[in-house]
Amino acid sequence: MKKTIVRIISLMLVFCMVFPMVASAAVGNEVTRVSVTINGDTATARGFCWYTDEKAGTDLQVAPVGTDLTKAEVITGISYPSMEKYVHKAEAENLTSDTKYQYRVGDSEAGVWSEIGYFTTSSKTDDEANFIVIADVQASNEENFRKAAVVMQKAVETMPNYEFAVNLGDFVNDCTNEEWDSYFRNFAFSNMNTTLIPVAGNHEGNLQWFKFNNMFNIGEAEGSAVITGCYYSFDWGDAHFAVLNSNDMYPMSASQINWLKNDMNASDAQWKIVLTHRALYSAGKNINKPDTIIMRNLLLPVIDELGIDVVFAGHDHMYFRTETVKGEKVQETQTITEVWNGESTTFALNPDGTTHILPSTAGTKRYSVNEDAIPPILESAALARDTKEGGVFATVSLDSEHFVYKAYMVNDETQEKTLIDSYAIKKTEKVPANETFVELPTDINEETAEQHINTFVTEIFKMIISYFKLLFSII
Numbered sequence: 001m002k003k004t005i006v007r008i009i010s011l012m013l014v015f016c017m018v019f020p021m022v023a024s025a026a027v028g029n030e031v032t033r034v035s036v037t038i039n040g041d042t043a044t045a046r047g048f049c050w051y052t053d054e055k056a057g058t059d060l061q062v063a064p065v066g067t068d069l070t071k072a073e074v075i076t077g078i079s080y081p082s083m084e085k086y087v088h089k090a091e092a093e094n095l096t097s098d099t100k101y102q103y104r105v106g107d108s109e110a111g112v113w114s115e116i117g118y119f120t121t122s123s124k125t126d127d128e129a130n131f132i133v134i135a136d137v138q139a140s141n142e143e144n145f146r147k148a149a150v151v152m153q154k155a156v157e158t159m160p161n162y163e164f165a166v167n168l169g170d171f172v173n174d175c176t177n178e179e180w181d182s183y184f185r186n187f188a189f190s191n192m193n194t195t196l197i198p199v200a201g202n203h204e205g206n207l208q209w210f211k212f213n214n215m216f217n218i219g220e221a222e223g224s225a226v227i228t229g230c231y232y233s234f235d236w237g238d239a240h241f242a243v244l245n246s247n248d249m250y251p252m253s254a255s256q257i258n259w260l261k262n263d264m265n266a267s268d269a270q271w272k273i274v275l276t277h278r279a280l281y282s283a284g285k286n287i288n289k290p291d292t293i294i295m296r297n298l299l300l301p302v303i304d305e306l307g308i309d310v311v312f313a314g315h316d317h318m319y320f321r322t323e324t325v326k327g328e329k330v331q332e333t334q335t336i337t338e339v340w341n342g343e344s345t346t347f348a349l350n351p352d353g354t355t356h357i358l359p360s361t362a363g364t365k366r367y368s369v370n371e372d373a374i375p376p377i378l379e380s381a382a383l384a385r386d387t388k389e390g391g392v393f394a395t396v397s398l399d400s401e402h403f404v405y406k407a408y409m410v411n412d413e414t415q416e417k418t419l420i421d422s423y424a425i426k427k428t429e430k431v432p433a434n435e436t437f438v439e440l441p442t443d444i445n446e447e448t449a450e451q452h453i454n455t456f457v458t459e460i461f462k463m464i465i466s467y468f469k470l471l472f473s474i475i
């Protein structure tokens with residue numbers, strides 16, 4: 001009897017000693033913060049990024065839906081310490097276009113894997129694209145991340161056939177581990193099951209060096225420095241998208257501007273769309289700030305020169321959409337109303353200029369309309385309003401002829417969505433490619449913090465001089 005009791009106690013002690021180790025190994029290797037992003041051709045490649053608390057293997061399996069994922073080739077990526085954890089990155093290549101894939105990431109040797117996620121590759125022949133746009137989740141606690149995720153859930157319900165999701169930056173507020181964990185935990189239902197298009201915001205860019213690029217596995221453009229974010233581009237349907245890094249703003253480097261020109265001019269896509277965190281047109285508080293004004297002055301002529309159709313931006317946490325503008329001038333545009341996808345839709349017909357859209361915020365930090373916004377911001381507005389009652393998401397469906405945009409607000413109390421704005425464009429002629437374009441250099445300077453500060457001070461100085469000149473001319 002005594003021996004039996006001693007055996008039982010011994011077993012219990014061994015169990016108590018071993019079990020916590022097993023548990024902690026499982027927790028340490030647990031896969032978190034999973035995302036799938038653009039890394040090369042949207043039809044054939046993807047980048048995957050995830051985190052573990054402890055050092056672990058970096059393995060990825062990808063297979064078409066309907067096949068056995070566990071038997072797929074194990075792709076081994078790279079891992080390194082980041083934010084007192086381990087970041088893991090791996091890429092899938094040679095995928096088949098227009099195919100729904102399943103995947104899992106983890107440590108094959110330890111047998112620790114993520115949940116199974118999904119994404120769909122773009123088609124090489126289809127001219128359509130369907131996507132969701134949100135901005136500025138920028139939460140700092142679990143409750144506000146959860147509220148923003150409700151807005152994203154409503155977006156997914158509204159557009160269940162969405163092929164990718166654009167996040168216009170400021171994913172988090174203070175860039176802490178807790179915030180990133182909370183963001184990815186609450187948005188896993190979307191981030192794990194679609195291709196995410198992340199745009200670097202100032203909250204994960206300025207003074208948060210390398211944080212953005214350690215959170216996502218993006219195939220950045222050649223020459224794109226990765227200190228404060230990155231810039232990259234991709235095609236989907238008959239649209240070409242350029243994702244800017246507006247943290248590169250002291251002022252935006254000549255390298256990035258030249259890259260944007262090269263990138264857009266090389267595309268013969270019908271739709272040219274720019275995604276940026278800082279806005280060129282916004283009636284928010286940031287539009288009057290020197291950094292934004294400098295960036296605006298530099299970029300507006302380039303947007304005109306490149307024939308950009310739509311610019312989506314964040315940063316200002318209010319809703320803003322311009323009329324069609326060229327530089328700072330509103331353009332006259334004809335409209336046509338016809339049935340599209342079963343719905344009577346009014347289209348701007350072959351507009352000559354750009355529409356700038358700021359789809360407010362999916363988060364809970366919301367700002368008022370800035371009545372002192374620099375001219376001609378307010379005069380150019382088709383709609384400028386706050387969205388104090390709820391978070392906002394937008395949907396876009398496009399094909400070679402049509403671009404149809406809708407914005408919805410999700411009421412905080414009722415979680416009911418309301419259509420707050422819609423806008424559509426019809427192009428009746430194919431946009432010709434720029435055949436005479438000569439590629440510009442993109443290796444103009446090494447992007448360093450010191451250069452950023454020096455050029456920013458120089459630009460501010462130039463701006464002060466121009467203000468004085470203006471003042472004297474008025475006097």
Ligand SMILES: [Fe+2]
Nearest residue numbers: 170201202315
């Ligand atoms: Fe911001």
